[in-house]
Amino acid sequence: MIIATWNVNSLRVRLEHLLNWLLTAKPDVVALQETKLIDADFPVAEITAAGYQVVFSGQKTYNGVALLSRFPISDVVTTVPNLEDPQRRILAATINNVRIINLYVPNGSSVGSDKYIYKLDWLEKLTAFIQQQLTQHPQLVVLGDFNIAPEDRDVHDPKAWEGNVLVSEQERSALNTLMAHGLQDAFRLFEPAAGHYSWWDYRAAAFRRNMGLRIDHILLSTALAVQCKECIIDKTPRGWERPSDHVPVMVKI
DNA sequence: ATGGTTGGCTTCCAA
Numbered sequence: 140m141i142i143a144t145w146n147v148n149s150l151r152v153r154l155e156h157l158l159n160w161l162l163t164a165k166p167d168v169v170a171l172q173e174t175k176l177i178d179a180d181f182p183v184a185e186i187t188a189a190g191y192q193v194v195f196s197g198q199k200t201y202n203g204v205a206l207l208s209r210f211p212i213s214d215v216v217t218t219v220p221n222l223e224d225p226q227r228r229i230l231a232a233t234i235n236n237v238r239i240i241n242l243y244v245p246n247g248s249s250v251g252s253d254k255y256i257y258k259l260d261w262l263e264k265l266t267a268f269i270q271q272q273l274t275q276h277p278q279l280v281v282l283g284d285f286n287i288a289p290e291d292r293d294v295h296d297p298k299a300w301e302g303n304v305l306v307s308e309q310e311r312s313a314l315n316t317l318m319a320h321g322l323q324d325a326f327r328l329f330e331p332a333a334g335h336y337s338w339w340d341y342r343a344a345a346f347r348r349n350m351g352l353r354i355d356h357i358l359l360s361t362a363l364a365v366q367c368k369e370c371i372i373d374k375t376p377r378g379w380e381r382p383s384d385h386v387p388v389m390v391k392i
Numbered sequence: 393a394t395g396g397t398t399g400g401c402t403t404c405c406a407a
Binding site: 148149151152173175199200201246248254286340341342343344345381383384 | 395396397398399400401402405406407
């Protein structure tokens with residue numbers, strides 16, 4: 140089974156990219172973030188025609204997550220327990236006896252800001268949920284835009300980014316705590332080197348200069364990590380006209 | 393060099 144994640148930064152703008160990418164990458168499951176659509180405007184017909192079932196949780200203007208699947212989708216959850224949050228940032232579902240948890244983790248804006256505090260609180264509540272889900276689902280995938288670069292090797296210029304939002308110690312520590320309950324970063328099962336990123340700022344020709352961060356992740360429970368065959372960051376769509384600032388990450392399990 | 397770009401229903405906010 141091929142499972143992918145992609146922050147599309149507006150599904151309205153990126154629908155053609157998504158449909159083209161589905162044809163070449165042929166994923167079985169795709170987790171989308173930043174759809175930026177209310178549910179009434181979700182392009183169900185186009186995605187169904189491409190051969191995918193779909194569930195989504197959207198809002199006006201910001202955020203929004205969706206799950207596409209070639210297989211039946213069940214037991215959908217769209218909230219983090221014990222978290223009052225109008226922002227649509229999580230979508231959990233079961234597909235082929237694999238529990239999939241799609242995340243759009245808050246960006247955090249800047250270290251110490253209200254949004255940063257919200258991000259850390261969100262991660263803390265999420266961690267309790269993940270821990271609970273692991274007890275019920277040995278085959279668990281947590282994937283999406285985490286808005287955290289786990290280590291310096293995931294940052295193009297660690298010195299310049301030191302202490303900044305997306306790389307700060309508190310954020311990395313929160314991610315480590317989340318993963319300490321038995322989750323592994325699929326990309327690092329295969330690739331130890333620096334220089335591999337999933338997001339590049341639109342500004343300052345960052346993609347051309349490979350000035351990026353690896354902030355989109357696929358975390359696998361032990362049962363899935365041991366059988367994972369491959370984890371790829373597909374930079375192809377970033378070369379297309381009017382691209383998202385993120386590219387897809389995919390695993391084969 | 394405190395810049396630069398993109399998306400949204402916008403005259404700024406979020407990323």
